[in-house]
Amino acid sequence: MKPTRQRGATLMIALTLLSLILLLGAAATSLLLLSEHAARNHAEYAQAHLAAQAALDDACLDLRQGRTPSKDAAAPETGCRHDPAGAGWCRGRAHRSAWQSAQLHGAQAISAQYGQFTGRRFPALPGISPPRYLIEQLTDGAAATGADDTTNTTSALYRLNAIGNGRDGAQVALQALVRHPDPHAAPASCRSLAWRTLFLPDME
Secondary structure, eight states: OHHHHHHHHHHHHHHHHHHHHHHHHHHHHHHHHHHHHHHHHHHHHHHHHHHHHHHHHHHHHHHHTTOOGGGSTTSOSSEEOOSGGGTTEEEOBTTBOSSOHHHHSSTTOOSEETTTTTOOOOOOOTTOOOOEEEEEEOOOTHHHHTOOOGGGOOOEEEEEEEEEEOGGGOEEEEEEEEEEOOTTSSSOOOEEEEEEEEOOTTOO
8 A cells, every 4th residue: 555655646746846847837927918018019119219309309390391380371370280281280388288199189279290290291101190290389489579779689489399100009199309500590400308208198
């Protein structure tokens, strides 16, 4: 009887060790899958972030090329324009945005698409929407400061808002505060003062 009991104990030990090995294997597989999913999500959001940054650069180029529809009679005192020539253009205030998140992206968007006014082409992947942007003009330079001497003019202040897209619905929205020099001065470039990530209410 003694040898039989020893063989039974050996079988139980072997089954226990086998179960532990199977559990460890399942846990390792689960960790690998989670790591792969996290890496894929990171890559998707990195792609969306780069697209949003590209849209900010395109908005800056839009300014540098001299598009200023806010001077047009159709431009509202505050808020955004809805006509094709004024797409992506708003008059805002420093303490409050002049646009709603649905105006930046989605079916009701009135924002400008990357390259719409600059002629650039965005190398987007199939099924991914190109990035978009809104330009908020916050001041009019000398007009905002009340300066009469053109040699002491203050460059206009703008808030650039952009959204980029990645795979599987990944979206990143960025905002930058920039100054635009006198269009007659050289070089005509955006001077970035600050930037931040935007968290829109309808973004997942």
